Amino acid sequence: MEEYYVCPECGSEDVEVIKERGREVTLRCNECGYVWMITLPKLREIPVIVSKHERSFREKAVLPEDEVIKVGDVIEIENDQVKVLSIELPGGKRVRKAKVAEIQTIWGESLTYPKVFGVSIYLPGGITQSFKVVVDREEEFVVGEVIEVGGYTFKVEMIKTEKKLMRSGKAKAENIVRLMGHAIKGRARRKLKIYEGYDSISAENQ
Structure with missing residues (x-):
């Protein structure tokens, strides 16, 4: 576990460890020369x-x-x-x-593994088509945008996050549990990749 020290006298981070004894550490500031001792946490x-x-x-x-x-x-x-x-x-x-x-x-x-969340697309006749998709954790999604998944184009009407159900606004993939919306005709803003399991992600990273 790497430690970082700041001189309590001048605030410099140019600090040198000059003695260690168990959890007792003696430090010296290379800027002002101040010497002090700290006890590292257990x-x-x-x-x-x-x-x-x-x-x-x-x-x-x-x-x-x-x-x-x-x-x-x-x-x-x-x-x-x-x-x-x-x-x-x-x-x-x-x-x-x-x-x-x-x-x-x-x-x-x-947090180094891509985000996987659900997508529910409502089709005519009361049918719901569900997928799991894999995206970058920093990617953002907005209620009202048009997306393609598995050959279906749909408009995002609701975003379920870890804390709430959103009917407006945007959310980062990191916090999303599911996207929901009705299938529509038209051109999608973007196409999401269907999640095919842990082994598929591992193979991509090799």
């Missing part, structure tokens, strides 16, 4: 279950024991960033926030 290794849509992988995070983790936070693990979805305490109790010292397991979603 670290704890926490199991992290990382979701990449239908696949889950057991990883670990090393975090300060006194740090408070909340649902929605982003934590660093080796080679990935993970958005916290759930926090489990001993005994299986799920909470929205807790100190690292109290946590048994963190459940989260990989």
